[in-house]
Amino acid sequence: MVSNGHNFLLDLAGSGFFLLILVHLPRQAFSGRSLPLGFGQPPEALCAAAINSLGYKCQEFEAITDDGYILSVQRIPEGRAGGRGGGSDRPPVLLQHGVIVDGMSWLLNSPDEALPLILADNGFDVWISNTRGTRYSRRHLTLDPAKQEYWNWTWDELVIHDLSTVADLVFNQTAQKIHYVGHSLGTLVVLAAFSEGKLSDRIKSAALLSPIAYLSHMTTALGVVAAKAFVGEAVSILGLSEFNPKGVQEELFMKALCDNPGVNCYDLLTALTDIALKNEPQSTSTKNLIHLSQTVRDAKLSKYDYGSAQMNIEHYGAPDPPVYDLSKISGDIPLLLSYGGRDALSDVQDVEDLLDALKLDKSLQVQYVKNYAHVDFVLGVTAKDLIFNRVMSFFRNQ
Template sequence: MGFSALTLSFLLLAFVPHQLHASNHGLFGTKYVTTNVDGICTSSVIVHGYKCQELEVTTKDGYILSLQRIPEGRGEVSGTWTKKQPVIIQHGVLVDGMTWLLNPPEQDLPLILADNGFDVWIANTRGTRYSRRHISLDPSNPAFWNWSWDELVAYDLPAVFDYVFKETGQKINYVGHSLGTLIALASFSEGKLVNQVKSAALLSPIAYLSHMNTALGVVAAKTFVGEFTTLFGLAEFNPRGIPVNAFLHSLCAYPGIDCYDLLTALTAVRDGFLSKFNYVTPTYNYMHYGELFPPIYNLSNIPHDIPIFISYGGKDALSDVHDVVNLLDSLKFHDVDKLSVQFIKDYAHADYIMGINARDIVYNVVLAFFNRPFNI
């Protein structure tokens, strides 16, 4: 069975992990700007009868991030926004906040949360469609893309948390999918955000990428992690572009690769532990870290009293069951009443954001978790 450009586009946007080139850290302060430029609010929220505000947050290293706020439910009489519990929703790798709004409104997590009394904030990480600006760099400049996901931990997530905390004056509930779980776990392990977070719901968590479900995963893991800028020129990833299309066709032509079902087959495998960006050459690692190998994010350092909900699927080729078990082992000393785990036998990676039954199976459980006594 062949695969279409649309299938490839969604597959890559939803599943392909990337490590871009090393970072150049600037000394910029964080600033906050409100804008009325059309974006996610206009196209996917206001059209359904919800209030929505487009915002911008500038990170300490100068990236201007798009942020959407849905302060209340549809048809709700306007009240004081800060009285509601804030929720930050963080998308996965190479997609943006729009990924949460692809289904009808009654099936979309941000709108469900808004209708259930939460003050919803949709984050968009650097380099994505709505966060492709910098105070001094242009996306056409390779320096704009000179970062890895470590910068999302060091700059993007803190900038968004700081802004929401400043605006609401309340601790924040957090929902992350895929990469959104990775950067949260890494942040918590280093003591970041722990004084601002109220609870965290981690859907299809990514931490220990050590198990491979298919030959395609093996080839992809050896090929694309950290090498996209070499293959395609810029780290800005265009899944409809000819280079990417050719790249995937070459993967699927590899001996032993069956691309019949790319959506569930592709997985990402590297070292089997969570570490900072690897400069490959020990000399460069030593220059940046003072060590020959990149430092590890020790997930056992996550404070044991942070309420955490984890949901993972039996058919998820990226958030592999064995790797989630390893993650749970890292959390074995977590306060028993502060850790909730859900296993969904038939769920795959994309079901958490696009499944038509996600509301009944996952989102209602997330709502119940956020409404538990320790979260109120």
């Protein structure tokens, strides 16, 4: 497991949402689909940047959502030489990262400690998703990422558009139902989708690492201050539609948060440098962060609140935004929830509230790791033995 100095930092970073407070330090398409030019230019492909040099085959795909976002998806179809061979019988696994990180976050450890590569070496067909707005998915058919319209979305749209689009891609390419691994926000979006009866024809089982749904017991003072400060009116004054953690205006906003009584950012900043150098934080929409702050402040899981009864009526036909009712999640999709006793974001009490809300019995497995913090479930050096082997065993038993 990472050192204590990193644990608290990574608790914040892993949620993505709270990484924004800390960071004020200075293709080829295999989908067979011809893409219009669109806006935005992809950077060096993730396959080339992090996977091919390690001896793994890697394929780049592009998936287009029905609202026009061009998503980058990577496939590791088999393990390294000496691992289990390829073949159409390899079960597909889709990995979904949190917010303000991207698919690279799964690949920061050595091949023997990185979940995608461990899965590939153990007989799985691995797919890595990158959500809209991140460096590998910063493109659109008609919208320019430099313009406000591109950033008019929250995690509601990830539920409605991104997740279903990528799941369709994997299902259509493999002709098999998918095993799913989500971390942090990657757990929230799939739980929200399940609660609305989505994806049951595509996903076979789901492993939820550091699951977040309810956030009212969050124990970090920094996160609480951020949630209280991140209201639509306050952020609108900054004129931000894209929230870039490395931007000048965002830097001023974050410094103001760190000046709050009882909030100490110094120790966190001193531990940030190596993580930032490996995987710089990614942009998200300001509206998305407002939605997440609503989840913290309102102690409920609902769609985006537009701030007035009239505007909510215009969007939803009701004065309050609809609630994602997790009790409606069917037992048809087996779930594994793995959470830690040192997680300042996915707090133990909040996870217990989630377990109560799910109202599942035989289709639910729970793993509690006393000494694990939020990002230990992705980057912990003992995660292979404690977490990843359990995940693989869970998948194989379905």
